[in-house]
Amino acid sequence: MFRSRRPSAQTTAVVLALAEDLTAWRYGYQLCRQLDIKPGSLYPILMRLTDRGLLEATWDTDVPAGRPPRHLYRLTGSGRALATELATTTTTRAAATRRSGLTEGWQGA
Amino acid sequence: MRWTRRRLATVTTLVVMVAWVVFYAVALANADQQPGPVTAVVQLVVPPLLWVALLRISSAAELAARLVLRHWRSRAGSRWSAVDPPGRLLAAAAAALPERRREWGMAMLAELAEIQGRSARWRFALSSVRATLSLPPAGGWPVLALAAGVVVASVAAIGSAVGAAVPGLTVFAVTFTGFVGAIVVAAVARPRRLRLPVPAPTVLVAGGVAASIAVTVIFLRRDPAAAEFLPPPAAVYLAAVLAGCLWVTVASPRWLGANRLGPHLGAAAAVVFAAWFLLTFGTDGAEPPYPLVLLLGLVLAFAPFAIFFVPAFAAGRAGRSLRSGLQAAAWTVAAVMPLTYALWLPVALRRHAIDGKTLDGELVAPAGVNLADALVFCLGIFPVFGITLGVVGAALGARRAVPNDPS
Numbered sequence: 001m002f003r004s005r006r007p008s009a010q011t012t013a014v015v016l017a018l019a020e021d022l023t024a025w026r027y028g029y030q031l032c033r034q035l036d037i038k039p040g041s042l043y044p045i046l047m048r049l050t051d052r053g054l055l056e057a058t059w060d061t062d063v064p065a066g067r068p069p070r071h072l073y074r075l076t077g078s079g080r081a082l083a084t085e086l087a088t089t090t091t092t093r094a095a096a097t098r099r100s101g102l103t104e105g106w107q108g109a
Numbered sequence: 110m111r112w113t114r115r116r117l118a119t120v121t122t123l124v125v126m127v128a129w130v131v132f133y134a135v136a137l138a139n140a141d142q143q144p145g146p147v148t149a150v151v152q153l154v155v156p157p158l159l160w161v162a163l164l165r166i167s168s169a170a171e172l173a174a175r176l177v178l179r180h181w182r183s184r185a186g187s188r189w190s191a192v193d194p195p196g197r198l199l200a201a202a203a204a205a206l207p208e209r210r211r212e213w214g215m216a217m218l219a220e221l222a223e224i225q226g227r228s229a230r231w232r233f234a235l236s237s238v239r240a241t242l243s244l245p246p247a248g249g250w251p252v253l254a255l256a257a258g259v260v261v262a263s264v265a266a267i268g269s270a271v272g273a274a275v276p277g278l279t280v281f282a283v284t285f286t287g288f289v290g291a292i293v294v295a296a297v298a299r300p301r302r303l304r305l306p307v308p309a310p311t312v313l314v315a316g317g318v319a320a321s322i323a324v325t326v327i328f329l330r331r332d333p334a335a336a337e338f339l340p341p342p343a344a345v346y347l348a349a350v351l352a353g354c355l356w357v358t359v360a361s362p363r364w365l366g367a368n369r370l371g372p373h374l375g376a377a378a379a380v381v382f383a384a385w386f387l388l389t390f391g392t393d394g395a396e397p398p399y400p401l402v403l404l405l406g407l408v409l410a411f412a413p414f415a416i417f418f419v420p421a422f423a424a425g426r427a428g429r430s431l432r433s434g435l436q437a438a439a440w441t442v443a444a445v446m447p448l449t450y451a452l453w454l455p456v457a458l459r460r461h462a463i464d465g466k467t468l469d470g471e472l473v474a475p476a477g478v479n480l481a482d483a484l485v486f487c488l489g490i491f492p493v494f495g496i497t498l499g500v501v502g503a504a505l506g507a508r509r510a511v512p513n514d515p516s
Contacts, residue, residue: 029220029233039217040236044244047213057212060219070223071216 010037011045012086015054018075019083025058025072046073054079118164126157177431177504195234196221202238210244256297260290277329277336280344285322288352292360307369310376310440314358317379317447318351324454328480331458335477343484350446350488357443368436370427374420375440382416383448390456390468413491417441417498425506434503442495450487454479 007015013035018026032042049055056076059069075083133153137143144152192200199221203214217237224230264286271282325347329335339347420441425434457468457479467478 027220028216029224038236039220039233040238040240040243043213043217043237043240047210067222068215068219070219071212 007082007086010035010041011049012090013037014042014045014049015075015079015083015086016090018055018073019080019087022075022080025060025074027060027070027072031073049073049079052078054082122157122161122164125160129153129156177500179504193227193230195227195230199234199237202241206241206244214241253294253298256294260287260294263290275326275329275333277333277339278326278344280341281325281339281348284345284348285352288348289355292352292356296360307372307376310372310444311358313376313379314354314440314444314447317444317451318354320451321351321447324451325480328454328458332476334475335480338475338477338481339484343481347484347488350492354443354447357439368424368428368433371420371424371433371436372440374424374437375442376444378416378420378441379444379448382412382445383452385412385416386449386452387456390453390460413494414498416445417495418502421499421502422506425503427506429507431503431507434506435500438496438499438503441499442492445491445495446488449491450483453483453487457483 014031014037017031017035028039028042028046031037031046032039035042037045046055046057050057050073054076055073057071057073060072061069063069130153137149143149196218199214199218203211203218206214221230221233221237224233264283267286268279268283272279325339329339417438421434421438424437425431427433428436453468458476460466460468461476461479465474467474467482
């Protein structure tokens with residue numbers, strides 16, 4: 001079930017990080033390091049996104065002997081749509097912020 | 110002469126027996142009223158038997174601890190030896206996750222296996238454990254808050270209702286409702302698929318708990334003064350034990366209800382124990398014939414041993430694991446406690462109406478003393494006996510089941 005509420009900044013960052021390469025499978029610790037998010041925050045985000053059908057998850061099949069398989073994630077079709085929407089919103093807000101900053105700077109000058 | 114432990118125990122037992130016989134002879138010689146021959150024999154034999162049983166229990170407890178420790182070292186120890194403390198911590202947290210989140214725990218464990226460096230592993234494990242602890246309930250926080258509110262309201266309502274009807278049971282009613290409510294709230298917070306793989310044992314234990322509550326209510330309504338023998342700590346203990354028995358049957362952790370054999374063996378043993386109890390104490394106060402006294406003496410010594418030991422041993426052997434045996438032991442104790450308690454009070458009341466004595470037939474006392482006796486024996490001594498013997502049985506059964514066990 002979708003919620004219309006806007007995702008948190010960390011959720012947005014996770015979705016956009018996964019959208020960087022739509023075909024690649026990513027694992028949790030990789031995203032933790034890339035985004036500097038603690039696993040205690042990242043895993044609930046991945047769990048919620050998976051529950052809502054925005055992520056698909058699978059187990060790593062190419063595992064060296066003696067190591068447990070890792071859980072891999074990538075965006076689904078719905079997830080990609082959300083990523084596009086978030087990227088647009090983020091760009092628009094960044095632009096608005098820049099414009100606002102410029103205006104404030106001009107007014108202050 | 111070397112004083113081995115066994116020799117010391119034998120000599121001590123002989124000294125205790127001789128001392129008791131001398132003491133009892135002197136007491137009989139100076140008594141105003143001589144007891145009947147059967148009573149005299151029982152009084153002479155039972156204390157030394159209890160002494161021997163005490164020695165056996167202490168050595169059985171020591172044996173149980175040794176066997177469990179050895180088993181844990183040989184089985185679990187080898188499995189854990191390659192896992193560092195962060196791994197163990199996270200594995201424990203992952204094991205406590207509900208079934209629908211089990212994959213999530215496995216994913217975190219797999220990630221931890223790839224992380225190098227002690228501090229990085231600790232940071233990852235601690236952060237992940239925090240996430241597992243703050244897992245939102247399945248229905249969301251509002252549902253959990255609603256369930257908690259219903260429990261609090263139930264506790265308050267039942268407390269006032271019972272306080273008006275049976276004042277002596279107020280503490281018990283409030284505490285029992287609170288414990289059951291806590292089980293319900295935990296089930297809402299961490300829901301699992303409701304499974305009743307062993308309906309007959311579940312009904313037996315749940316029925317025993319319901320009967321225990323019913324007989325306590327009847328007991329206190331017939332004799333309100335007996336409430337002085339159920340002080341608040343005892344009432345809380347009674348509530349905790351009965352709620353614990355319910356928890357074992359309907360909401361126990363996975364490891365306790367994974368197979369069907371243990372619960373069935375435990376329930377069957379509890380029924381046998383209840384039958385033994387009725388045979389031993391369900392008489393009308395008349396002393397049984399002398400041969401039956403001797404037979405009951407033997408049963409008194411061996412029945413509890415067999416009833417608690419055999420199911421755990423058989424389940425441990427059949428399941429080829431200590432865990433299977435411990436399941437049977439836990440179910441045996443969980444079934445024996447409410448069943449015997451539910452039988453003790455009515456049998457004791459009937460006996461008290463005949464000659465004013467307590468259930469053991471030796472003490473003329475108020476009927477309420479039977480309430481305290483039932484608590485001490487059924488919910489205190491029997492479980493200690495049962496768990497100790499059950500652990501020994503489970504460990505021996507699991508040990509025998511492993512052909513090449515070096516121990």
